[in-house]
Amino acid sequence: MSILGRRRADLRIYLGAAPGVGKTYAMLGEAHRRMERGTDVVAAVIETHGRRRTAQQLAGIEVIPPIYIEHEGTRRPELDVDAVLARRPQVVLVDELAHANTPGSRNAHRWQDVEVFLDAGITVITTVNVQHLESLNDVVSHITGTAQSERVPDGFVRAADQIELVDITPEALRRRLVHGNVYPPEQAAAAMEDYFRPGNLTALRQLALLWLANQVDAALEKYRSDKKITDTWETRERVVVAVSGGPESETLVRRASRIASRSGADVKVVHVIQGDGLIAISPQQRKVIRELAASLGATMHTVVGDDVAATLLDFARGNNATQVVIGTSRRSRWARMFDEGIGAQVIQQSGNIDVHMVTHPEAHTGSSWSRQSTVRRSVLSWLVALVIPAAICAVVTWLPAGMLGIGSQSALFFTGVLLVALLGGLGPAGVCALLSGLLLTYFLVSPVHSFTVYDSDSVVTVLVLLLVALAVAALVDWTARRAGEVRRAAQEAELLASFADSALRDADPTLLLERLRETYTQRAVSILTAEGSLLAAAGPDPCADVDAADTAIEVGDHEFWMLMTGRTLTARDRRVLSAVAEQAVAMLTQRH
Incomplete structure (x- = not known):
């Protein structure tokens, strides 16, 4: 299964925690299995290091002779890239992927030779130790006390179609050393007291396992994304x-x-x-x-x-x-x-x-x-707008006749309208005011149980109640909207602060785009020039066409575009994104 979906020939890597775990032996075993199936396999570089069983495994496999490069008065054997391309096998074996080529070779590094084969359509099987991975080089040097000058980019290894961990316990590897299966006996004792100490081997083994586990996670995430799988797969807590x-x-x-x-x-x-x-x-x-x-x-x-x-x-x-x-x-x-x-x-x-x-x-x-959620606040506001006038009317009706005059009764209803305005805004307050006026007129103003009013003072009182209540409700509603705008401004400020903090800490536009993608739950985010050149991207299958994007934001004076695929974003989101896009473009320009 492809880790990151290469479109060139297949690349298979045997990854080991330390020398002597059996990577080359495993690679040769795979070569024999393929040859039995009729595959054309050749070995371009095989380092046996004098190991008898490894040399025996090489028997029966065609070997491309090395090319010798003159450097500082010595002739050094190197992988003959042109000879392999001329032979054009289906599969080529290339040992020690992180090897640095002799100056004067076609490429500076062996992994670049492998790239040439992959581009030519030749499947490559190779080996590498965890200490040669660029991201772990300094960690391994700190653990073992031995600096590794030969390194291979993590991105190249991650792009492999298959990565197989060749694992062995520290005790078993040290037994191999004792038996002379890794180094000659005169070197084995010193190696066991230095690089191959049990603590070193355990730490290297854990590094290899953790690094490969992250690659498996990346492959699983891409598969779930490609297949649009949203259910949780409990493959890892x-x-x-x-x-x-x-x-x-x-x-x-x-x-x-x-x-x-x-x-x-x-x-x-x-x-x-x-x-x-x-x-x-x-x-x-x-x-x-x-x-x-x-x-x-x-x-x-x-x-x-x-x-x-x-x-x-x-x-x-x-x-x-x-x-x-x-x-x-x-x-x-x-x-x-x-x-x-x-x-x-x-x-x-x-x-x-x-x-x-x-x-x-x-x-x-x-x-x-x-x-409270917006929907719940709205429902409760309308419910309160209906309940409060009825409750006030019931309380006033229950009181002894003549205890409260029309002014006091109106004040109670007015207070209820203000409460509803504070909770729900103008709409519920208007309904509350209208209902309050009707209840006051029907149940409390003479003649009761009738909407006919003979007392002009009562008419004025009820009308003033309605008008003042609505005016105050409108003022409260306006204040609430302004408060909402302030809260939304605070949200935008919080987002901008979060993105600015990420930009200052990471100083990497790709990581900034990844934060954008995650924050707004987008599948992919990309930045393009006006001519369509992709400058940076985050997420699988980033969009490279303005018309195909779900959200397109112009940056600068028609010079750049930030494109997003996923749910369509609101105008408020776009304001924040425009500011962040300007920052990302500035980072890209500065880096260039």
Whole structure:
């Protein structure tokens, strides 16, 4: 199966944690199996290092003689690229992928020779040790105390169609050394006390396993994306913990880390920014949580969505998470009677994802009307607009006759209208005012049980009640809209701060695009020149055509485009994206 879907000839790599684990032997065994099936196989480079069993495996395989390069008075054998291309086999064996060629060779590195074969349509089987991977070179040098000058780019190895780990326990490898199957006996004793110490071999083995596990994760993620699979596959434990930025956030992150440590799971900390900006996190809080997550081996992510529960679960499914950790509600028992809360919604919609509800000192400390969902606030506002006038009318009717005059009664209804305006805005307040006027006229103004009013003072009182109540409701509604705009501005500022922080820390436009893709749940993000040249991209199959993009944002003076594939974004999202796109283009221009 292809790791990243190469379109050239196939590349198969045998990966080892250390010399002597049996990579070359395994490669030769694969060559014999293919030859038995009728495949044309040749060996371009095979390093036996004097190992008898490896040399025996080479028997029966055609070997392309090396080419000798003169350098500093010596003749050194190197892979003869032209001879292999002229022979043009179906499969070529190339040992020691990270080898640095002698100056004067066709290419500076052997992995570049392999690229030539792949471009020519020749399948390559090769070997490499984990200490030669570019990303692990310094780590291995620190562990073993031996610097490795020969390296191969991780991207080249990741692009292989097949990567097979040749694994052996440290004890078994040291026995091979003792028996002389790795180095000559005179070298084996020194090697066992130096590079091949048990601790070194265990660490190298773990590095190889972890590196390959990440490659398998990448292959699985691409397959799920290509096949549009959203169900969770429990191939590996992953824990997503949701934080709001409140005082309980650190408790949740630590709890999630303890849950993950039991199964060696990855931890992702996610903060959901609501579209109305109601739940925000300050830069100071973000810094504290990010540093805590980093200290626990977790990563922090930010996503945008109006529905917090759905957005959180979409993120979890997109990352193939198996567990979600959330805090218990801070709202009181009375508030939960009207709105069950995000936690209950997550549990109901989680499907086969396990949900952990974590208690904390802030649980059940109170409620905020602003934390109610938009739909629930609207429904409750209209319900209150109907209930409050009826309740006031019932109370006033129950009181002894003559206890309250028309002015006092009107003031009570006026207060009810103000309350509804604060909760629901102009629409519910208008209905409440109209209903209050009708109830006041029918039940409390003489003659009762009739809409006929003979007293001019009562008529003026009722009309003034309606007009003043509506005027105040309009003012309250305008204030609420302005507050909403402020909250949305705060949301945009939080997003921009998050992206600016990422740009300053990573200084990599590709990582910035990856943050954009993740935050807005897009499949891919790309930046193109006006002529259509791809400058940077994140995600599978990035869009290279403005007309084919789901969201297209012009950057600069018709010079660049940022294209997105995925859900279509709102105009408010585009404002933020335009600013971030300008930053990404500036980073690309500066790097160029």
